[in-house]
Amino acid sequence: MKKGLPEILKRYRVFMILFLLNILLAVIKPEIGLKSLDLTWKNTLEMLSVIPPIFILLGLLDVWVSREAMVKYMGEGSGIVGVLLGFFIGSAAAGPLYGAFPVAGVLLKKGSKLSNVFIMMGAWSTTKIPLLLFEASAMGPKFTLLRLVMDIAGIGVIAYLTEKFLTTGEKDEIYRNSMLKI
Amino acid sequence: MTEIFYVVSISALLLSFYKSKEKTKKALSKAWKAFENIMPQFLSIIIIIGVMLTVLSPAQISNLLGNESGWGGVILAALIGSVTLIPGFVAFPLAAALLKGGAGYMQIAAFISTLMMVGIITIPLEIKYFGKKAAILRNLFAFIFSLMVAFGMGVFM
Incomplete structure (x- = not known):
């Protein structure tokens, strides 16, 4: 499914705002901001490792x-x-x-x-x-x-x-x- | 455990592919669509968790629950559990450490139970699937139930 760039920007705007705020936090208060970015990164990796099989199974479930x-x-x-x-x-x-x-x-x-x-x-x-x-x-x-x-x-x-x-x-x-x- | 899921899902995928190439393609495209559909909320939630866990460190949680006692402590523990999202393999050692540090079983039970069943941060995602009323009701009932679990632990432990 193809989507235009404006559509993507609109869907991800909350995420982008939060991400910018987090970067800002890292500049103003590095001890909190950097640590939280590090945690976010680790959580993202964890999520990306746990989630794919769940979605594959639910795709198969849906079809079969x-x-x-x-x-x-x-x-x-x-x-x-x-x-x-x-x-x-x-x-x-x-x-x-x-x-x-x-x-x-x-x-x-x-x-x-x-x-x-x-x-x-x-x-x-x-x-x-x-x-x-x-x-x-x-x-x-x-x-x-x-x-x-x-x-x-x-x-x-x-x-x-x-x-x-x-x-x-x-x-x-x-x-x-x-x-x-x- | 994640490995088992990879083995199961890949086996299922191969079996599906052997049975019907067409259906397998459809399944994968649906899997991707479902994944992409929740991505924006997902990423936002993960950033909020990152900041929250940094501000509210395990050491601080331990401090709060160690000093509090009785139902005040239980409710505080339940509130902390509701707004945090910690993986189980981190939460249980943390809970065990809190117990050793002097927190009561009731507080710990309230914390663990709400941690698992109540998700304030993930409620926008839940609303997406169940609507506002069902999502709020489920979380509310789970919160009340967690207080009952805490009470039960206080009686039996």
């Missing part, structure tokens, strides 16, 4: 998984299967929570139930398997297990409540919006 299959396994009336799939996708994920948003977008586009998508995001944020192992070694198994048990309950409650508070119109808007995202 039919809407019918997604609705059947994660849509309205998918029941416990949809809940478990949401938990599984989130727990098997890698990377920070913002990586979950595009995945959520594809699930929605394909007709997954909203609460199952929120479950996926909850699991993505707190019950990622590699992170749990890491947590257990740093915080001890008791802390980790307690948090895991509370989180599993909490993820379900948050997903249920968030969906309940949205009107049908608002949900439709979310689904419509997901069609434009990928």
Whole structure:
């Protein structure tokens, strides 16, 4: 998709302003500005290393998984299967929570139930398997297990409540919006 | 863990290519489009995180939570966790160090829980996918839930 330069400048203008401010900060207060630029650079590299496989998988998911299959396994009336799939996708994920948003977008586009998508995001944020192992070694198994048990309950409650508070119109808007995202 | 994801995604890509060249091309173009779509917000967020983590250093966080106690400390910890974005492999050793430094389990639990579930900085990105109301509701519920986790830790640890 070709885009004109003005369009690109417009989309990236917030980023460019922030970047210039950061450079300015580095000139005025080097000890904060330079260190933050260094952190930004490291975070960018980390993001670029974690993110490509997620997007490749979601591209493949979008092309190969039919809407019918997604609705059947994660849509309205998918029941416990949809809940478990949401938990599984989130727990098997890698990377920070913002990586979950595009995945959520594809699930929605394909007709997954909203609460199952929120479950996926909850699991993505707190019950990622590699992170749990890491947590257990740093915080001890008791802390980790307690948090895991509370989180599993909490993820379900948050997903249920968030969906309940949205009107049908608002949900439709979310689904419509997901069609434009990928 | 990232390596596993590369192996899985590349294998899936090869399998897909073997099955249909056309669909694979489409998948990659969709992957790129989705990636480029969130790039502007992404880059902005990363700059904000960089400045924030510099101003709010781990040493400072430790100081604040070490000196505070009770629910004031819990709420402070939850607020810090909500506005920071630290990778898990940095957060857990930090949390372990804070515990050793005298912070309570409740404060640490609130910090870790909000760190993972609540994302104030990433809310513009979340709104892009879920709209304002759903994004704010999810973060609000996650914040309240984190306080409950802190309470649970206080009871059981």
